Amino acid sequence: MNTILVPVDFSETSDNALSYAVHLANYLSASIVLLHVNSIPVYNNENDVLIYTMHDSKVNSQKLLKEKAEKLKITNQLMGNVECFVEIGDLETSISDYIISKNINLIVMGITDHSKIGQLILGSNAIDIARESSVPVFIVPTHCRYKKINNIAYASEYDVHITEQTGLIQIKYIASLFGANLSVLHVIPDDHMLNEVESETDLFVEQKLEHTEHKTFILSETKVATALLDFIKVHDVDVIVLEQKTHSFLHNLLYASTTKDVAFNSPVPVLTIHS
DSSP states (O other), X not given: OOEEEEEOOSSHHHHHHXXXXXXXXXXXXXXXXXXXXXXXXXXXXXXXXXXXXXXXXXHHHHHHHHHHHHHXXXXXXXXXXXXXXXXXXXXXXXXXXXXXXXXXXXXXXXXXXXXXXXXXXHOOHHHHHHHHOSSXXXXXXXXXXXXXXXXXXXXXXXXXXXXXXXXXXXHHHHHHHHTOEEXXXXXXXXXXXXXXXXXXXXXXXXXXXXXXXXXXXXXXXXXXXXXXXXXXXXXXXXXEEEEEOOOOHHHHHHSOOHHHHHHHHXXXXXXXXXX
16 A cells, blocks of 8 residues: 545544544555545625635645645654645545546545434545545544554455455455454344355355454344444454445445444444455
């Protein structure tokens, strides 16, 4: 992971995510790309005057980003290169473009605390980007401070297509990258007995992780997010890894997003990967 993208909106949340990203960059000997995306300005209907021109907005944001970059270099003299970019338009589109143009390997974003109602209505840019991003995304809670990643929890689904996916390869790489202990979490409903397919999946996971130091836990709970959050409360976990899978529109209507539920309530960063 040589290049880390950090979207910046100058809030406390993004500043905290940037601090986390700097520590990651130092550990991984990676460079950082700071990206601020301004939405397209709107006209004042009463005076028909553009309140804040796109040029002014871009110049001001670029100045603020450069100031951040200079401070980072002063306080982190051993860190790699820091680049600053400002775009006008849509955040998700801009990030997708930068993943390709800047060869981004990892994204680090903050997530803002919301009330239960706010979570449903507002969602989060971090959640949306994690769902669509082609590279791993660290979602960092506002009040979470960096600590060395020694313990990783990985939520593994009983998916019949697991043999065709890359999740296990990625988690092995991530665990080795940080030299971390790995906890593999399977969540099953209360009073559920593993069927033949699930048992075969379990065996496949154990075989793939045979040479990776890990422990496996089977958690009994109807709601996956609840099981994962309860595990974090009673175990030493520095990061929890969730796989993003493509579901049908109907599935998304009927089932709450585990990533969203965990990310909004987790005391530790959530790292999302795509199989």
